[in-house]
Amino acid sequence: ETGVTQTPRHLVMGMTNKKSLKCEQHLGHNAMYWYKQSAKKPLELMFVYNFKEQTENNSVPSRFSPECPNSSHLFLHLHTLQPEDSALYLCASSTETGSGEQYFGPGTRLTVT
Amino acid sequence: QKEVEQNSGPLSVPEGAIASLNCTYSDRGSQSFFWYRQYSGKSPELIMSIYSNGDKEDGRFTAQLNKASQYVSLLIRDSQPSDSATYLCAVNWNDYKLSFGAGTTVTVRA
Numbered sequence: 001e002t003g004v005t006q007t008p009r010h011l012v013m014g015m016t017n018k019k020s021l022k023c024e025q026h027l028g029h030n031a032m033y034w035y036k037q038s039a040k041k042p043l044e045l046m047f048v049y050n051f052k053e054q055t056e057n058n059s060v061p062s063r064f065s066p067e068c069p070n071s072s073h074l075f076l077h078l079h080t081l082q083p084e085d086s087a088l089y090l091c092a093s094s095t096e097t098g099s100g101e102q103y104f105g106p107g108t109r110l111t112v113t
Numbered sequence: 114q115k116e117v118e119q120n121s122g123p124l125s126v127p128e129g130a131i132a133s134l135n136c137t138y139s140d141r142g143s144q145s146f147f148w149y150r151q152y153s154g155k156s157p158e159l160i161m162s163i164y165s166n167g168d169k170e171d172g173r174f175t176a177q178l179n180k181a182s183q184y185v186s187l188l189i190r191d192s193q194p195s196d197s198a199t200y201l202c203a204v205n206w207n208d209y210k211l212s213f214g215a216g217t218t219v220t221v222r223a
Binding site: 040041042043045048056058090098100101102103104105106107 | 117121145146147155156157158159162201203204205210211212213214215216
């Protein structure tokens with residue numbers, strides 16, 4: 001779990017708030033990912049970054065805005081979210097884009113009120 | 114649409130028995146296949162990867178792949194209470210995006 005860290009672990013925000021999720025990987029990987037996990041649904045890929053360049057935006061609403069300043073850090077900026085956005089947000093990394101061998105952080109449990 | 118299907122379970126097995134988990138996928142162009150384990154309240158953890166037809170064994174885990182039938186399975190031998198978790202099947206498509214099934218929940222009864 002210490003290979004990929006995420007903060008905060010829990011977040012409650014109102015629909016008009018702005019917040020950011022942070023992810024950091026200590027594995028020397030080049031690719032980083034944001035996933036959304038809702039109850040009883042498959043993991044949904046949101047964004048993919050390779051060497052800090054975005055390579056995938058999986059039709060994610062603009063109220064989610066990713067940022068990758070370097071290959072070790074990844075942020076997800078949140079604004080004007082909806083209650084249906086409440087979920088577990090997972091960050092992952094891998095040696096290169098497209099590798100199925102991904103290492104996940106502990107996640108941020110987000111509740112939108 | 115590319116899909117990964119798993120029985121949601123719960124799959125309940127007695128301690129010491131074999132747990133058998135199945136996964137089917139929709140696209141014949143799939144390149145590689147993975148099993149992740151997710152304990153309640155935790156994040157997914159990679160436990161097995163398989164890239165070619167046949168069996169791959171790692172300790173008490175065996176992954177089986179049949180590309181012609183578009184089927185991948187995971188066997189857990191000598192199941193232990195610590196194996197109680199949700200097991201996620203994941204498939205890499207030609208565009209190298211990883212798609213996950215919804216998971217099968219396994220409960221090992223002591």
